[in-house]
Structure formats: C-alpha cells, structure tokens
Amino acid sequence: MPAPEGFAYDVRGDEVVISHHGRRATVLRGRAAARFLADVEDGDGDTDQELMARVTGNYRRGNERTAKDHPRNSGR
Template sequence: MKQAKNNRLSKEIFSYSVAKANKVFIYWHGKQIMILKGADSEKFLQRISNANELEAQLIMAKVTGNFKRGNER
C-alpha cells in the first residue's frame, strides 16, 4: 500500500512558490490550496531545501493535510 502512495507523489502533483517575506503558496495540480506565513513558512522552507523531488512531494502532502472535502473540480 505504501508503494502506491509513493507512485502517486512521483507525478509531481504539488508545487510551491515563494513571495515577499517568505510567504509560501502551495499548489495542487496548478490550483492554489494553501498559503504559509511566518514560522510555518520558515519551517517548510527549511525542510524542503534539502529534499529530493519525491521527498518534496511528501512534505507538501503532509503540510496540506486533508484539504479535499469533495467539492474540488
């Protein structure tokens, strides 16, 4: 089961960008789903700076948590 989850994350479904004052925007399939500010963004940037692509996807998946509630299209 764990292998199936890793295969999904290898498709790079999450991405992020950094704006002024280290505000981090996280995207899922190109749609913005979360904004991190302050200590949360600093912690995220520190964790993701040394991660490979698969680890970065996993970090973003964990940070976003269960954001899907059934109304996304």
C-alpha cells in the same frame, strides 16, 4: 500507496503558496513558511512532494473506504 505528485510551491515575499495541480492548496506564513523552506532545501524531489502533501493535508491514509462502509457512519 502511490507517491504524491502534482504539488508545487511559490515564494511570494514572506509567504509560501503551495498548489496542487495548479490550484492553490494552502498558504504558509511566518515560522511555518520558514520551517517549510528549510525542510525543502534539505530534501530531494520525492521528499518535497510528500512534505507538501503533509502540509496541505492532501494525502490518503488508506482507510477511507473502510471507514465509509462502517455501520456507525451509515447516516453520513
């Protein structure tokens, strides 16, 4: 699975805005923003990308195609 890329964050007052390829993905406030900033300061660039992917929920789990083709999901 390829590493996530294209994420960036911007601190605006007490908010952290996370974007993916220039489009806003999520906004963190309060404790979540503070925890995110602490984690980013401790990590490196690759880890930051993975962290932002997890926070936004924008990452693949590897089973999307299998689940899509399952008979139980045929009517969806």
